[in-house]
Amino acid sequence: MNVKHLVFIVNKFSRNGGSIISKLERVMPLFECTYDVHITRYPKHATELSESLVKERKQDSIIVAVGGDGTLNEVLTGLLNADSKPLTPLAYIPIGSGNDFARSLQLSFNLKESIHKIINTTSSTYLDVLIGESNSGNIVAVNSIGVGLDGMVINSLEKNKNKQRIGKFSYLASVISAYFSQKTFSLEILTDKGTYTYKQSLLAVCTNNTFFGGGIPIHPNALSTDGMVDLVIAEKVSFFELLTILFSILTNQKHLQHKKLHSYRTAFCNLTITPSQYGQHDGELISQKVDQLSVKTIKHPFFI
Known part of the structure; x- marks a missing residue:
């Protein structure tokens, strides 16, 4: 899969969420990739956003959860609720307080490195979800x-x-x-x-x-x-x-x-x-x- 568009779902209430928008604006021009940013405004909003965005998603785009484990959970829940076939892949940039998922899988906490990895990933990794x-x-x-x-x-x-x-x-x-x-x-x-x-x-x-x-x-x-x-x-x-x-x-x-x-x-x-x-x-x-x-x-x- 050649990723050409990133759809960020950002929890601005996470530990570093307040500054992430400006950081994305500085980093994204370094990549040949378009993007949209959707900001959560209340609890469970990320679930609503991801469920609706699945229906609009193009094959060369990836939904990216930006926040902590709770944000990742909400976005994933929305994707599962959408029940799309095939399943919609999910990317993640950890900026929250817990970040246990990222820590367990040894994901980068650097924004530029995370985006580079997502864009250059060519196939999904299937992981267990509880x-x-x-x-x-x-x-x-x-x-x-x-x-x-x-x-x-x-x-x-x-x-x-x-x-x-x-x-x-x-x-x-x-x-x-x-x-x-x-x-x-x-x-x-x-x-x-x-x-x-x-x-x-x-x-x-x-x-x-x-x-x-x-x-x-x-x-x-x-x-x-x-x-x-x-x-x-x-x-x-x-x-x-x-x-x-x-x-x-x-x-x-x-x-x-x-x-x-x-x-x-x-x-x-x-x-x-x-x-x-x-x-x-x-x-x-x-x-x-x-x-x-x-x-x-x-x-x-x-x-x-």
């Missing part, structure tokens, strides 16, 4: 879908409007704070390997990439190309055990060897959560507390 079904509706994620402690963290960050400042260390500090509020819950799990029950759970997260929470390697061996869901369960731990686990995450990434952490690689997982818990997908709060969650993967084309 598709969830829950009592709150359908869920899409490029990185993770989780309930419990991580949902509590995102709920707290959204209430305090601190998400734009999120990073690895600030997220871990939020985990420590949320630990004292998070009550344990019962978890019944069905996978292609069998059924499992945990009576005192703190966290259940389905991962598709190594990182979540702004650079935390929640599952160092997770891959977005293997067609599998990597499920991580955390049982109730003491505060000292929590600190030990967090230290391991930051240093040797051997935290999954801890006796209170469990991981499963599975083609799908069905979770029953009692009582219902806050949930998150790609760092965005799920609209209502979750008590039922089913997750699998599908393939989607990316220009990366």
